[in-house]
Amino acid sequence: MRGATQAATFLAGAAALHSAPALSWFFPATKRFLPTLMGVRPAGEVAITFDDGPDPVSTPLVLDLLARNEVKATFFMLGDMAKRHPDVARAVAEGGHQVGVHGLYHRNALFRSYPTIGYDLERGKSLVEESSGQAVHLMRPPYGVLSTAMLVHARRLDLRPLLWTSWGRDWRAAATRQSIVSDLVRHGIDGGTILLHDSDCTSAPGSTHAMLEALEELLALIQARGLRTMPAG
Numbered sequence: 001m002r003g004a005t006q007a008a009t010f011l012a013g014a015a016a017l018h019s020a021p022a023l024s025w026f027f028p029a030t031k032r033f034l035p036t037l038m039g040v041r042p043a044g045e046v047a048i049t050f051d052d053g054p055d056p057v058s059t060p061l062v063l064d065l066l067a068r069n070e071v072k073a074t075f076f077m078l079g080d081m082a083k084r085h086p087d088v089a090r091a092v093a094e095g096g097h098q099v100g101v102h103g104l105y106h107r108n109a110l111f112r113s114y115p116t117i118g119y120d121l122e123r124g125k126s127l128v129e130e131s132s133g134q135a136v137h138l139m140r141p142p143y144g145v146l147s148t149a150m151l152v153h154a155r156r157l158d159l160r161p162l163l164w165t166s167w168g169r170d171w172r173a174a175a176t177r178q179s180i181v182s183d184l185v186r187h188g189i190d191g192g193t194i195l196l197h198d199s200d201c202t203s204a205p206g207s208t209h210a211m212l213e214a215l216e217e218l219l220a221l222i223q224a225r226g227l228r229t230m231p232a233g
């Protein structure tokens with residue numbers, strides 16, 4: 001992967017200096033130096049991505065909303081969730097969306113051994129592929145923490161790491177429709193990759209309610225601005 005070595009050096013240092021999830025402080029730098037990794041896109045385009053699913057309650061609601069707006073997105077699934085809810089994983093793929101892997105469990109790579117990180121990614125990938133029926137070539141590490149070990153294993157497994165340029169901080173208990181949309185707009189929608197969560201399995205319980213309201217508003221905003229949407233990979 002182009003830029004993998006720089007990414008490893010930069011992000012390992014960044015992660016060591018700062019605990020996850022809190023990447024916003026180096027957004028300006030990474031957007032400029034690692035645009036592919038961060039999901040920078042041409043002006044006029046935006047990719048919407050969802051992490052932590054598939055969830056039997058909230059993912060189908062996300063799929064309905066996307067289908068009504070004729071939007072295709074990318075879902076970074078946890079292997080553990082995909083194994084428990086294979087019908088939902090399959091519905092995502094059958095809806096024409098792209099499936100990526102977010103690991104087996106939602107663990108921070110910063111505090112884990114090299115072989116454990118490899119097992120987590122490999123097993124996560126195979127469970128997501130088995131459940132969804134789609135080959136997976138895209139990965140996003142939990143908390144956005146890309147250690148050197150994670151990058152080496154991703155390359156071995158033919159997985160391209162992808163982070164994001166804009167997030168709604170929808171995992172917080174205090175998040176509202178308004179706060180999520182205003183966070184997304186502040187970081188920028190045009191020419192970027194948006195991070196949301198289609199499950200509250202690692203977030204504040206019920207946080208997907210505010211996310212769904214915000215998603216509806218975001219899709220209207222995207223349409224009003226005439227932006228093109230597509231899967232991230």
Ligand SMILES: [Zn+2]
Binds near residue numbers: 102142
């Ligand atoms: Zn996550």
